[in-house]
């Protein structure tokens with residue numbers, strides 16, 4: 001691959017490189033028992049499903065400014081005002097800018113999360129004791145490198161604007177890669193971060209039906225991510241259903257709760273408001289309190305909740321927290337080992353379709 005850097009991704013406050021110490025053991029499996037058929041099946045599936053970034057049509061003319069401005073001129077700024085009740089009136093140009101920035105911010109966090117997944121899955125290769133899990137994790141490493149490649153190229157070549165890693169996401173990724181316990185790497189990455197990403201990718205697809213390149217990218221990446229999350233569920237259920245002590249399980253509970261708060265906080269989008277010169281003291285409370293924004297954040301947990309339930313981690317303590325955040329309504333959805341299709345949650349679709357439907361009808365009048 002030949003690459004010419006265009007529109008580089010801006011650096012976070014801590015600079016270009018960050019070294020995170022990690023006391024993790026490197027574990028050989030000299031037994032090669034290969035007794036986990038479900039992981040071997042996933043490994044075969046992963047190898048067959050491999051695609052290349054060059055399979056995508058990079059000649060697609062992505063004019064996201066025009067798509068967004070058209071929506072804005074078609075009256076969606078009125079719809080925005082009606083549905084979202086923003087704290088300050090925005091003219092159509094500001095509305096377009098806000099949308100463009102939110103879109104590139106979301107995709108930038110996908111990029112940074114993918115780099116986290118690349119490093120976390122490499123750590124699983126190193127630390128998980130089972131040979132067949134190492135094989136699958138190695139397949140995931142290759143997937144994640146491609147995801148970083150593709151999002152980076154889309155952001156820098158096609159959108160031309162991007163954001164540094166969000167501070168809450170960075171704290172969470174640092175925690176995941178610095179923990180010495182291999183199951184915590186899985187729990188943080190495959191269950192929490194990738195679980196959230198699956199729902200967020202679903203949203204991206206519904207939001208941009210008129211942008212074929214991001215549709216193709218998202219469809220391919222979602223297919224890979226569905227396997228990665230299933231890998232987490234299949235691996236962890238073996239040790240979470242009986243192998244750990246009560247105090248070890250309560251450490252996992254604590255981690256789930258902390259990770260949930262960090263992921264929710266990153267979705268407040270204060271970076272976007274700061275970048276646009278909108279007062280975060282006005283806009284962040286709006287992110288927190290507006291029913292639409294609350295609904296949007298909750299939807300992103302729709303894949304995580306059923307997986308935690310399957311792993312026995314919807315304990316009374318986690319339930320109490322999730323009850324406060326109104327996340328328990330997702331507990332009856334299919335978990336990721338049952339739902340390979342990654343159906344977007346009906347409620348999420350409804351919210352987006354409502355917004356798009358309103359936009360379309362505003363455009364007709």
Ligand SMILES: [Fe+2]
Pocket residue numbers: 114117143144147221225
């Ligand atoms: Fe990925």
Ligand SMILES: [Fe+2]
Pocket residue numbers: 117144194224225228
């Ligand atoms: Fe992944």
